[in-house]
Amino acid sequence: MKTSRRIFKNIFSLTVAEMANKGLAFLLMAYLARVIEPSGMGIFGYSTSIIAYFTLIVSQGFDQIGQREIAKPEADLPKFVNHLTTIRFAFALIGYLILAAMVYFLDKPPMIKYAVLIQGLNLFATAFYFSWVYIGLERMEVLAVRQIAVGILNFLGIVLLVNDYSDTVLAISIMVFTLIINSTWMVLYYIKAYHPFRFQFDLKFWKKLIKNSFPIGLSFFIVAIYNNFNITLLGEWRTEDETGFYFSAYKVLVLSILPSTIIQSSLFPMLSRSFSRESRRDIMNKYTKILYFSGTFISVCLFVFAEPVISIVFGSDYMESAVILRILSVTTILMFMTVSYSAPLIAWNMEKKVMYAVACGGIVNVIFNLSTIKTYGIFGAAYSTIASELTVFTALIFIFAKVQGGIYISNLIKFGLLSLISGTAGYIMLQYGIHYIPAFIVTFIVYITVIFAGGMIKINELKGYLKK
Numbered sequence: 001m002k003t004s005r006r007i008f009k010n011i012f013s014l015t016v017a018e019m020a021n022k023g024l025a026f027l028l029m030a031y032l033a034r035v036i037e038p039s040g041m042g043i044f045g046y047s048t049s050i051i052a053y054f055t056l057i058v059s060q061g062f063d064q065i066g067q068r069e070i071a072k073p074e075a076d077l078p079k080f081v082n083h084l085t086t087i088r089f090a091f092a093l094i095g096y097l098i099l100a101a102m103v104y105f106l107d108k109p110p111m112i113k114y115a116v117l118i119q120g121l122n123l124f125a126t127a128f129y130f131s132w133v134y135i136g137l138e139r140m141e142v143l144a145v146r147q148i149a150v151g152i153l154n155f156l157g158i159v160l161l162v163n164d165y166s167d168t169v170l171a172i173s174i175m176v177f178t179l180i181i182n183s184t185w186m187v188l189y190y191i192k193a194y195h196p197f198r199f200q201f202d203l204k205f206w207k208k209l210i211k212n213s214f215p216i217g218l219s220f221f222i223v224a225i226y227n228n229f230n231i232t233l234l235g236e237w238r239t240e241d242e243t244g245f246y247f248s249a250y251k252v253l254v255l256s257i258l259p260s261t262i263i264q265s266s267l268f269p270m271l272s273r274s275f276s277r278e279s280r281r282d283i284m285n286k287y288t289k290i291l292y293f294s295g296t297f298i299s300v301c302l303f304v305f306a307e308p309v310i311s312i313v314f315g316s317d318y319m320e321s322a323v324i325l326r327i328l329s330v331t332t333i334l335m336f337m338t339v340s341y342s343a344p345l346i347a348w349n350m351e352k353k354v355m356y357a358v359a360c361g362g363i364v365n366v367i368f369n370l371s372t373i374k375t376y377g378i379f380g381a382a383y384s385t386i387a388s389e390l391t392v393f394t395a396l397i398f399i400f401a402k403v404q405g406g407i408y409i410s411n412l413i414k415f416g417l418l419s420l421i422s423g424t425a426g427y428i429m430l431q432y433g434i435h436y437i438p439a440f441i442v443t444f445i446v447y448i449t450v451i452f453a454g455g456m457i458k459i460n461e462l463k464g465y466l467k468k
Contacts, residue, residue, distance in 0.1 A: 028155050029251050032162065032171055033314040038248075040168040042240030045247030047115040047172065049228035049235070051122055054095045056224045058088050058123050061216025063132035064268075064346050065209060070136035071269035081133060081190070082200040083209060088127035089199070095123050114169050118176055125179040130186035135265050150185070154178040215355040216346060222355075222362035229365060230381035233373045246378040248314050249324040256302055256332045259294040263287070264343045271347035280344070280404060288340050288408045292415040295336030297447055300423035302329035304443070308436040320378075327382040334389040337412065341396040350403065357395035361388040418454060422447035 033041055062084050070077055099120045103113050157174040161167070191197055231250065234243040270283055302309065306326040310318055342354045365388035372380025401407050426443035430436065 028158050028175075029248075030313040031159065033244075033248055033318060035162055036165050036168045036171065038241040038244035038317065040165045040171075041244035041247055042235065042242070043112055043115055043168050044172065045231050045243055045250075046112065046235035046240075047119045048247075049231040050116055051099075051119040052224045052228045053221065054099055054120065054123055055126050056217065056221045057095045058091045058126045059217065059220065060088075060091065060210075061213035061218075061220060061351070062088060062209070064216050064351075065213045066132045067136040067265075067268055068272045068347060068349075070133065071138075071272045077133075077137075078195040078197075079200075079205075081130075081195070082198055083202060083205055085128060085197070086199045086201065087206055087209065089124070092123040092127040096120050099123075111169060115172050118169065118172050121176050122179055125176070125183045128183040128187050129179075130183070130190055133190060134186075136269060138269055150178050150182040153181070212351075215351040218355050218359075220358075222358045225362050225365060227385075230369050230373060230384055233369055234378065234381060237374050238377050242377055245318060245320045246324055246381055248318050249310070249321040249328055249378075249382075252302070252309060252313065252321075252325055253328045253331060256298050256329075257335045259298070260291060260336045260339045263290050263294070264339050268343060268347055271344050277404065280348070281406075284344065284404070284408050285411075287344070288411045289415075291336050291340050292411045293451070295333050296412070296415045296419035297422070299329050299333035299336075300419040301426075301440070301443065302326070302332055304423050304427045304430065305436055305440060324378050324382050327379070328385065331385050331389050333416075334386070334393055338389060338393045338396060340408070340412075341393075341400040345396075345400065345403065348403070350399075353399045353403070354396070357392050357399060360395050361392035364388045364391045414454070415451075418450045419447060421450055 032044070036044070066080055066084050070080055100117065103116050106113060106116070154175060157178065158171055161174065162171045187197060231243065231247055234246055271280075271287070303326055306329065307319070307322045310322040310325060314321065342357075345351070345354050365384055368384035368387050369381065372384060374380075376383075397407055422443045425446045426439045429439035429442060
């Protein structure tokens with residue numbers, strides 16, 4: 001299969017899978033926000049932020065190591081699946097015991113304690129979540145089918161059973177249950193389509209896997225800190241309502257960077273198989289073009305249409321989130337830019353270099369959050385996120401330039417300028433009182449028009465991606 005066709009197939013399949021998963025989850029969050037109110041969202045966000053750290057203990061970079069290794073032609077698939085899953089299950093068991101002990105001493109109401117403990121069951125679902133297997137094998141369509149079914153089940157459960165703030169813990173329970181179902185289906189399909197699964201213990205092999213995954217895991221753990229530390233501090237130092245306002249804006253941010261996750265996962269196997277500088281340059285040109293085409297436009301649209309987005313998704317009670325979303329829109333493009341360098345470096349066995357860059361961002365994030373949140377609340381949290389992401393991106397630029405001899409920044413500049421042109425058109429329309437729907441349509445049309453007029457994407461090139 002040609003590279004262009006494989007890229008399109010992978011991106012399409014992962015788009016369906018991720019939109020089914022995170023898209024439906026986002027719609028679900030919009031419904032929950034109206035039902036359980038800002039206070040309930042605050043509890044949900046606080047418990048989610050705590051579990052995020054423990055989830056990273058289970059994942060610990062194993063997904064990326066697994067994807068990278070089984071993408072190689074000579075890979076021993078059952079060996080990696082059995083050992084990685086066994087390690088993850090062991091870490092999940094240890095992690096949950098530590099979490100339970102921590103919750104026992106947590107000075108919070110019972111409702112919040114129950115929320116944290118139930119969310120903690122996600123650790124076991126994560127241990128058996130085989131998405132990394134199907135991504136490494138470039139079988140992204142498997143994820144799409146499973147996640148659509150589970151997403152619908154999740155949505156129906158919440159809509160039918162959750163009615164008000166008192167059902168916050170029930171809502172969390174339903175989400176955890178559906179994630180467990182998803183993981184179970186993935187394991188059963190693997191057993192049927194590929195190999196039987198069994199727990200395997202080989203301390204020598206485990207040591208090798210942990211050694212290779214530790215830099216990635218530490219990087220992700222630091223990322224989890226600067227993605228969740230501010231929510232944790234808001235939950236400790238500020239009100240549940242304020243935590244809910246920030247968490248709601250943050251959920252929009254998470255959805256906005258979904259294309260970067262899809263693109264990264266789609267091209268990661270190909271990046272892993274590129275060894276020469278010339279082959280890497282060819283993949284990087286395609287990779288950055290696709291990333292910045294979507295990332296710059298999404299960031300500009302979030303800034304311009306922040307109020308309509310929050311109003312449509314969460315309702316008028318959450319309009320304080322709109323100001324935060326406008327600030328976080330800067331983080332969106334920074335995250336796309338970060339992924340453009342971090343994923344290739346990990347694919348090329350340079351995860352330690354990524355770890356150093358992320359560590360710098362983590363330090364900045366902790367310092368900024370501790371210094372600002374108690375006084376400035378959600379605004380301090382938002383600006384701290386920007387500062388940390390900018391730090392990571394700056395560090396990665398220097399690392400990548402040294403490794404590859406270039407930073408492929410021209411695509412970012414070109415798409416960025418064209419996005420600003422289209423965003424300006426939408427902003428002017430809003431200022432003149434024109435409804436946000438035609439304003440967005442014009443913004444999108446202007447963007448696509450200037451993209452083709454400027455030669456950033458050619459018709460023949462687009463046909464090449466779509467050609468069967």
